[in-house]
Amino acid sequence: MDQNQKGSDSETADIEPENLKRSIQPYEKLIQDNFLYLNKKIEKLEKRVAFLEGKGYTQEPEVTVVTVATAAEKVVTGNVVAEKVAAEASRETYKPTENLGFKVFGAVGFVLIMLGMFYLYSYAVDQGWIGILERVALGVAFSLVVLVIGEIFRRKEYERFSQLITGGGISLLYFTMYATYHFQAYREALSMSLGMNTALLFLVMLFAVFLALRQNSVILTSFAFFLGYLAAFLTGGSHQMMISTIILSAGLVMILWKKKWGIGLYPVVASYLLYSIFFFDSNILREAVVSPIVYYAIVYLICFFALFNILSIILEDKENYSQNIISMVINAFATFGFVLAVVWDYWYSFRGIFVILLAAVYFGLAYFTKKRELKNLSRAFFILCITFLSIAVYVQLEDFWIALTWAIEGFLLVYMGVKLHNLDLRYMGYIVLAAAATRSLLWDSTGLLFGERTISMLSITLALYGAAYLVSHVKLDDEEQLVRELLGIAATVILTLALATEITDSTGLFAAFSENARQVLLSVVWATESVILIVVGFLGRSSSLRSTGVVLFGITVVKILIIDLSNLEMLYRIFVTIIVGLIALSASFAYVKNKERIQGFLQEND
Numbered sequence: 001m002d003q004n005q006k007g008s009d010s011e012t013a014d015i016e017p018e019n020l021k022r023s024i025q026p027y028e029k030l031i032q033d034n035f036l037y038l039n040k041k042i043e044k045l046e047k048r049v050a051f052l053e054g055k056g057y058t059q060e061p062e063v064t065v066v067t068v069a070t071a072a073e074k075v076v077t078g079n080v081v082a083e084k085v086a087a088e089a090s091r092e093t094y095k096p097t098e099n100l101g102f103k104v105f106g107a108v109g110f111v112l113i114m115l116g117m118f119y120l121y122s123y124a125v126d127q128g129w130i131g132i133l134e135r136v137a138l139g140v141a142f143s144l145v146v147l148v149i150g151e152i153f154r155r156k157e158y159e160r161f162s163q164l165i166t167g168g169g170i171s172l173l174y175f176t177m178y179a180t181y182h183f184q185a186y187r188e189a190l191s192m193s194l195g196m197n198t199a200l201l202f203l204v205m206l207f208a209v210f211l212a213l214r215q216n217s218v219i220l221t222s223f224a225f226f227l228g229y230l231a232a233f234l235t236g237g238s239h240q241m242m243i244s245t246i247i248l249s250a251g252l253v254m255i256l257w258k259k260k261w262g263i264g265l266y267p268v269v270a271s272y273l274l275y276s277i278f279f280f281d282s283n284i285l286r287e288a289v290v291s292p293i294v295y296y297a298i299v300y301l302i303c304f305f306a307l308f309n310i311l312s313i314i315l316e317d318k319e320n321y322s323q324n325i326i327s328m329v330i331n332a333f334a335t336f337g338f339v340l341a342v343v344w345d346y347w348y349s350f351r352g353i354f355v356i357l358l359a360a361v362y363f364g365l366a367y368f369t370k371k372r373e374l375k376n377l378s379r380a381f382f383i384l385c386i387t388f389l390s391i392a393v394y395v396q397l398e399d400f401w402i403a404l405t406w407a408i409e410g411f412l413l414v415y416m417g418v419k420l421h422n423l424d425l426r427y428m429g430y431i432v433l434a435a436a437a438t439r440s441l442l443w444d445s446t447g448l449l450f451g452e453r454t455i456s457m458l459s460i461t462l463a464l465y466g467a468a469y470l471v472s473h474v475k476l477d478d479e480e481q482l483v484r485e486l487l488g489i490a491a492t493v494i495l496t497l498a499l500a501t502e503i504t505d506s507t508g509l510f511a512a513f514s515e516n517a518r519q520v521l522l523s524v525v526w527a528t529e530s531v532i533l534i535v536v537g538f539l540g541r542s543s544s545l546r547s548t549g550v551v552l553f554g555i556t557v558v559k560i561l562i563i564d565l566s567n568l569e570m571l572y573r574i575f576v577t578i579i580v581g582l583i584a585l586s587a588s589f590a591y592v593k594n595k596e597r598i599q600g601f602l603q604e605n606d
Helices: 001-052 070-093 098-126 134-153 157-181 184-190 194-215 218-234 240-259 265-282 291-315 318-346 348-371 374-398 398-419 423-447 452-471 478-504 513-539 543-565 570-593 595-605
Strands: none
Touching: 001 240, 070 291, 134 157, 134 184, 157 184, 157 194, 157 218, 194 218, 194 240, 218 240, 218 265, 240 265, 240 291, 265 291, 265 318, 291 318, 291 348, 318 348, 318 374, 348 374, 374 398, 374 423, 398 423, 398 452, 423 452, 452 478, 478 513, 478 543, 513 543, 513 570
């Protein structure tokens, strides 16, 4: 059988150069496509095998098909390699828990070894075999051994397993240095000071950063800086902690500038957590006079604020956009909160000026990022600018001035949004108008007296109607069309409540009227308002205004039937029923007279 096989092979060899080439020429394109397909499959299988083995995968240069004969040879070779790789990969990936097993078993194994070494260490200490200096030396030596083992695995291309071992070695080294001061027996035996211990911890952190960058590992980098922030925390709520935190954050920002890793949120959170510890431990808000610690606190905060705004501009990649926005918001409001607390306590009259300055900074950042064509960042910075402008109004002003200023601001934003065809400006205007309306309804309508209350409620009413009119000249999508209708409805509700409040207030404009007269006047005014809304709804082609007018007229009728006819004197009952009835008949006559025009108008609107 071997001889037959050899004969067959020799015959095949004789025909390969020419006959095989001629036989496959009609299928040249098909063979090339199949080869490229198999090449991609082989590459994927090699990646899976490398991943399961914990090795790094380096992509081979793409192979270009040159000749038909080469293609045929590659197809044959590719099939053989594919079968081998597929067989190996199938053995590795048949069980879907293998990858989880690598992580779990690796971590458990390392922890158990550490636990065993700890028990051995404890036993040696109990037996008096080693002293404190020897314990520290053993801890350092064992940490270095673990790090060397991690490096050996890295060189053998077991990258994930290497990172696991390296992280464990760094943790052990860090804990050893930590014990030299924070354990009393160690501190006394070694005469260790807090400053020296902090320096040792930072050296461990810097060594960890070096290893992380050498291995290009974001996990090790995050872990290293976690150790750094932990070392800063262990120094206590002092200037040393703040300076260390600023240096750490600046270093991480520089690394992220080069690496573009998506861990920009971590330094922001860590820095402001440590700053809050410093802020409250220093009793900054409990000083009778402005002490130097107050100025130091402001300087530290400015450093963080500037640093993390630079970080936001650096991390401009779209993949981490949401994380970047969260970092920007935390940075903005942490700075706002801490500085406002200081300004409120020591420089109260300048509280609004500070917020305006903060808004100006964000306006400058929005302009800068727009020039660099970072549209998303520019948009976020501008939103923060408008937000702090609105907050400045609330912080600095009082009473009706808040709602009045918000109403003007919201209307101007909508106006600019219409003129510049900017959707963001319009929606920011809607939000500010909503804040003004809420303020007017929940506070000004009940907490202010006549005059101030009137200005507040009428100003927001005019702003809402004006904004609805402005956007009626713009082509809107369905969502913004709904917002436009809500603007008109909100304006009508506030106007209706304002009229009711001013008319029925016994100390207001109609204080000279009797209670019966004020109730009659309210019914007549509401009925008149409802008719005006219906007419304006027809002229302005606003179904929401027409519907609101009809609803208001229904409320007026219910008020007359239930309240007025039950509580008013007979003469006032006559007045209210006749006057409102005449208003209703006039509206009905106007509708009948213009029925055809109204129906045609409605059809055009539909």
